Amino acid sequence: MILKALGAIFALALLLALTLWAFGIPVLEGFRLMAEGAGADKFAWSRTLVKATPLLLTGLGMVVAWRGGMYNIGGEGQFIVGGLFSATLAELILTRNIATPPILAIPLLLILSALGGAVWAWLAGWLFVRRGVDVVISTILLNFVAIQFLAYAVTGPLREKPDNVPLTRAIPEAYMLWRPDRQMDLHAGVVIAAMMAIVIAIYLYRTKAGFNVRLAGESPRVARANRIDADKMRLQAMLVSGALCGLAGGIEYIGMARQLGTGFSQNWGFLGIPVALLSGLDPLLAMLSALLFGALFAGSENLARFTSAGPTLIYIVQAGAVLGIVALRAFRSRRVIQTPAT
Amino acid sequence: MTLEARRISKAYGSVRALEDVSVAFEPGEIHAVLGENGAGKSTLMNVLSGFARPDSGEALLGGKQIPLGQAHECRRMGIEMIHQHFTLVPEFTVAENLALAQLKSLASRTDINELARSAIEAGQRLGWHLDPSAKVRELSVGMEQRLEILKSLATEAPVIIFDEPTAVLAPDEVEELFRVLRRLRDEGRIVILIAHKLREIMSVADRATVLRLGKWVGSAPVKELDERILTQWMVGDLPTVSRREQPGVPQPFQSFEALTIRGDRGEIAVRNVSFELRRREVLGFGGVDGNGQVELAEYLAGARKSQATTHIRPKNVGYIPQDRQVDGLALNMTVQENMTVVGQRLPELVTGPFLRMRQIKAWATELIRKFDIRVRGPEARVGALSGGNQQKVVVSRALAERPELVVAVNPTRGLDLKATQFVREQLRRASDEGAAVALFTTDLDELFELADRRLFMTGGELREADKAEAMFGSTTP
Numbered sequence: 001m002i003l004k005a006l007g008a009i010f011a012l013a014l015l016l017a018l019t020l021w022a023f024g025i026p027v028l029e030g031f032r033l034m035a036e037g038a039g040a041d042k043f044a045w046s047r048t049l050v051k052a053t054p055l056l057l058t059g060l061g062m063v064v065a066w067r068g069g070m071y072n073i074g075g076e077g078q079f080i081v082g083g084l085f086s087a088t089l090a091e092l093i094l095t096r097n098i099a100t101p102p103i104l105a106i107p108l109l110l111i112l113s114a115l116g117g118a119v120w121a122w123l124a125g126w127l128f129v130r131r132g133v134d135v136v137i138s139t140i141l142l143n144f145v146a147i148q149f150l151a152y153a154v155t156g157p158l159r160e161k162p163d164n165v166p167l168t169r170a171i172p173e174a175y176m177l178w179r180p181d182r183q184m185d186l187h188a189g190v191v192i193a194a195m196m197a198i199v200i201a202i203y204l205y206r207t208k209a210g211f212n213v214r215l216a217g218e219s220p221r222v223a224r225a226n227r228i229d230a231d232k233m234r235l236q237a238m239l240v241s242g243a244l245c246g247l248a249g250g251i252e253y254i255g256m257a258r259q260l261g262t263g264f265s266q267n268w269g270f271l272g273i274p275v276a277l278l279s280g281l282d283p284l285l286a287m288l289s290a291l292l293f294g295a296l297f298a299g300s301e302n303l304a305r306f307t308s309a310g311p312t313l314i315y316i317v318q319a320g321a322v323l324g325i326v327a328l329r330a331f332r333s334r335r336v337i338q339t340p341a342t
Numbered sequence: 343m344t345l346e347a348r349r350i351s352k353a354y355g356s357v358r359a360l361e362d363v364s365v366a367f368e369p370g371e372i373h374a375v376l377g378e379n380g381a382g383k384s385t386l387m388n389v390l391s392g393f394a395r396p397d398s399g400e401a402l403l404g405g406k407q408i409p410l411g412q413a414h415e416c417r418r419m420g421i422e423m424i425h426q427h428f429t430l431v432p433e434f435t436v437a438e439n440l441a442l443a444q445l446k447s448l449a450s451r452t453d454i455n456e457l458a459r460s461a462i463e464a465g466q467r468l469g470w471h472l473d474p475s476a477k478v479r480e481l482s483v484g485m486e487q488r489l490e491i492l493k494s495l496a497t498e499a500p501v502i503i504f505d506e507p508t509a510v511l512a513p514d515e516v517e518e519l520f521r522v523l524r525r526l527r528d529e530g531r532i533v534i535l536i537a538h539k540l541r542e543i544m545s546v547a548d549r550a551t552v553l554r555l556g557k558w559v560g561s562a563p564v565k566e567l568d569e570r571i572l573t574q575w576m577v578g579d580l581p582t583v584s585r586r587e588q589p590g591v592p593q594p595f596q597s598f599e600a601l602t603i604r605g606d607r608g609e610i611a612v613r614n615v616s617f618e619l620r621r622r623e624v625l626g627f628g629g630v631d632g633n634g635q636v637e638l639a640e641y642l643a644g645a646r647k648s649q650a651t652t653h654i655r656p657k658n659v660g661y662i663p664q665d666r667q668v669d670g671l672a673l674n675m676t677v678q679e680n681m682t683v684v685g686q687r688l689p690e691l692v693t694g695p696f697l698r699m700r701q702i703k704a705w706a707t708e709l710i711r712k713f714d715i716r717v718r719g720p721e722a723r724v725g726a727l728s729g730g731n732q733q734k735v736v737v738s739r740a741l742a743e744r745p746e747l748v749v750a751v752n753p754t755r756g757l758d759l760k761a762t763q764f765v766r767e768q769l770r771r772a773s774d775e776g777a778a779v780a781l782f783t784t785d786l787d788e789l790f791e792l793a794d795r796r797l798f799m800t801g802g803e804l805r806e807a808d809k810a811e812a813m814f815g816s817t818t819p
Binding site: 206207208211223 | 640644645659663668669672673679682686696
């Protein structure tokens with residue numbers, strides 16, 4: 001297990017080196033710049049952790065759904081809808097001048113974001129359970145719907161002022177998540193995400209519901225034979241998964257972004273997929289893999305600052321990681337030899 | 343040119359699928375191989391066609407050794423096997439599928455029509471008109487089988503093995519298939535037919551060989567046999583008395599009136615059956631596979647609905663499903679997790695929504711000990727266990743809840759003698775302790791050994807044991 005993870009990390013490093021070389025950047029210098037950007041000082045660490053936060057939450061979302069046999073690829077859409085629900089509430093509070101203390105507003109904003117993500121994922125789950133629509137297809141398509149919704153909302157009903165750039169109203173500082181140091185981006189969302197990893201680990205391995213979600217994912221027929229409603233459990237997996245992705249959107253919104261624009265999600269929902277895959281669908285290991293990808297993210301931003309390589313680098317490395325993992329899986333399942341039954 | 347199997351033995355784990363089996367197949371004969379499930383028919387055919395390598399023994403075709411365990415080489419020697427599950431590509435056309443079978447290597451020329459021509463012509467000689475450009479997924483099952491047959495007829499293979507070809511066919515399609523079998527025989531080929539429907543064998547086969555529990559029982563020309571002898575060969579001597587020593591005093595538990603249950607495809611699988619389950623009694627449902635037993639069992643276990651469910655089903659049902667690897671166990675999960683499937687219903691193992699992991703582990707360890715499951719520990723993956731140990735996991739779990747009703751479907755299929763005895767003992771004990779037991783089994787020995795009362799299922803209906811005499815020979819003591 002540990003060897004496998006080390007192997008994967010080594011392969012990623014190799015891929016990174018190849019990519020740097022292809023971009024014409026001196027490999028060692030590139031690595032140095034990335035390491036510096038990801039962990040040289042407290043600012044670098046702050047960047048890494050802040051990037052790791054949405055990655056961990058969307059990654060956890062994938063872990064839960066995939067464990068339940070629901071191949072949710074819609075983290076992106078759920079992330080966006082989560083942000084939108086949250087922003088709608090903020091808009092109501094701010095325009096109607098409803099006196100809401102932060103101690104109430106912050107949890108409400110976050111709960112609403114989770115709700116938004118859950119609703120979006122539920123749509124796909126419901127389509128699967130009722131109509132047999134492939135979750136991969138429906139969640140991918142719902143991503144595009146969510147992106148269009150976001151574009152509509154920020155240019156229409158949620159736009160701050162008709163003539164301004166398409167952005168929602170910025171929320172006041174008081175409604176933002178707590179920060180230990182004003183000079184850094186590091187916010188309390190990091191702790192929430194880490195807590196969620198533990199909560200999800202308990203859910204999957206220590207509760208009846210989580211157990212039945214995993215059972216439904218492993219074998220819906222065994223579930224059925226034992227009077228456990230596999231469809232219900234899969235729907236639940238989608239709801240939890242969507243809530244996590246939505247929460248990622250909410251935390252990004254009130255932790256970092258302050259306002260929504262069309263570019264609200266930097267593919268956080270998609271990037272949760274390699275995070276989940278690298279963790280082997282384990283919620284606790286997902287913390288490590290989110291940290292790794294967060295560091296890659298922060299590192300490549302630093303690299304982009306000093307060299308000609310854009311932040312695209314990170315996407316290449318992540319895409320390489322996904323392809324590698326998928327290929328490995330396919331290779332392994334091919335080696336399964338079936339003995340004919342008597 | 344004779345096909346000869348000599349002293350073939352083959353074991354899968356601890357299950358002996360074939361023991362020292364020798365059979366000779368002559369050209370110009372339709373040779374039926376019969377036996378119950380698990381008798382070793384398919385294993386023998388897999389050996390002859392190179393899909394399975396025997397542990398010992400040899401096979402010869404026309405005096406030449408068959409390269410055992412090498413399916414491609416066997417095909418090249420002219421042994422064709424037509425599988426029970428079709429090996430067709432649904433998205434390909436008829437011609438493409440036929441061509442695929444002729445493809446010598448990936449580098450060879452690929453003129454589809456050229457490659458498919460001999461097979462299509464073989465079809466025309468049989469009077470079959472298959473549209474070469476039709477997609478396979480649009481064909482009926484009968485047509486698909488014809489296509490499967492044509493794939494092997496394109497070659498001049500001297501040996502053609504049919505693995506339960508009639509299982510999926512409608513009656514008129516069966517007749518058509520038999521016409522083809524006779525024709526192949528008349529061409530002087532060796533035709534081997536695996537089957538378990540006696541009537542069909544009596545009407546088409548020239549010679550029959552019976553296997554039972556991996557052993558050769560007998561071979562004879564069909565005209566010297568009758569259904570009764572074949573049945574006896576297949577299932578062995580019928581026990582004359584129920585071996586249960588002290589049947590308990592049954593008490594009424596639940597009765598079912600005019601129950602009708604639909605199968606997976608919406609067809610009526612169980613038609614208008616009435617019966618009564620009693621505590622401290624094993625009610626046995628006998629009969630050949632596929633006559634509604636699985637559907638009825640699933641209904642009783644609460645895993646399948648019926649249109650008019652008026653019965654209150656007991657909450658506490660222990661279910662031992664037919665196929666332990668599909669319905670019984672999640673193979674990628676651990677032994678403990680597979681036990682938790684039922685364990686989560688036990689109040690002492692949960693607190694509200696939470697599982698009490700320490701107690702569950704102790705409970706699973708105890709079950710492993712009590713049922714003598716050979717495994718490293720509760721954390722071992724169930725898929726890595728042998729068949730017998732896997733079944734013990736299913737049985738231990740089903741009985742752990744102290745169920746009011748136990749539903750078991752072929753609970754000892756594929757198990758060795760010791761595991762079989764153990765499972766039967768457990769079912770008997772559950773009954774002695776007050777459970778109502780519904781036992782569905784195709785194994786007559788098991789039916790007579792375990793069941794206090796016996797019913798037989800045919801075509802989704804129930805017959806009393808004495809009315810089943812015609813089918814099974816003498817069944818009443």
